Amino acid sequence: MQQNKIRSLKCLAETKYLSLYDAAYENKAGHTKNWIIASRKDHETLKKQYFEEQEDAVDAVVVAALHEPTESLVLIRQFRIPINDYVYELPAGLIDKGEDIKEAVRRELKEETGLMLKAVNEKLGSTKTYLSAGMTEESAALIFCTCEGSLSDEFLEEDEMIEAFLVSQQEAERLLGTNSRIDVKALMALQGFAKLGVALFE
Numbered sequence: 001m002q003q004n005k006i007r008s009l010k011c012l013a014e015t016k017y018l019s020l021y022d023a024a025y026e027n028k029a030g031h032t033k034n035w036i037i038a039s040r041k042d043h044e045t046l047k048k049q050y051f052e053e054q055e056d057a058v059d060a061v062v063v064a065a066l067h068e069p070t071e072s073l074v075l076i077r078q079f080r081i082p083i084n085d086y087v088y089e090l091p092a093g094l095i096d097k098g099e100d101i102k103e104a105v106r107r108e109l110k111e112e113t114g115l116m117l118k119a120v121n122e123k124l125g126s127t128k129t130y131l132s133a134g135m136t137e138e139s140a141a142l143i144f145c146t147c148e149g150s151l152s153d154e155f156l157e158e159d160e161m162i163e164a165f166l167v168s169q170q171e172a173e174r175l176l177g178t179n180s181r182i183d184v185k186a187l188m189a190l191q192g193f194a195k196l197g198v199a200l201f202e
Helices: 043-051 101-113 169-176 184-201
Strands: 005-014 019-026 032-039 060-067 072-080 085-089 092-094 116-120 126-130 139-148 162-167
Touching: 005 043, 019 043, 060 101, 060 184, 072 101, 072 184, 085 184, 092 101, 101 116, 101 139, 101 162, 139 184, 162 169, 169 184
Parallel strands: 060 139
Antiparallel strands: 005 019, 019 032, 060 072, 060 092, 072 085, 072 162, 116 139, 126 139
């Protein structure tokens, strides 16, 4: 049986942070179909990834952080335009050009929460995960780490509407019982932390 395979890629719209592409692909029955893809990458980069087997670089970091002084999970509550509401999330962001994963974790944690990275747990997490593979090839590194310091919003960018929280194991369990909007990555972190506490980070 033949596998599905992208045959051509047409750019529909390109912006600074996100672009839309029409991918013509051949399905297992040999029929040509089309799929709309959202991507962080420009047209040339995405074509090289699909047709020249160029390595798919990690786009972003997602930070599962334990605030060591209080033994709390770090969460943010961010306004997201597509849902026109606030949603609980883990700190996260795109990797800047020239940054490695650890540098991006340090920067995003500081920008979104004011907290300082202490150590990255090299035994936990993944260097590449896919966030919504039915819509985008965007990937992120899920990084478990420890941090310290005090929460602050002074490092937020102009368009960021973010409130940071330190959540105890008991508060994590309580939050899971509410009707709050929660990102799936934050949900999994909350479930693990409510069950295991600081052991989640060991």
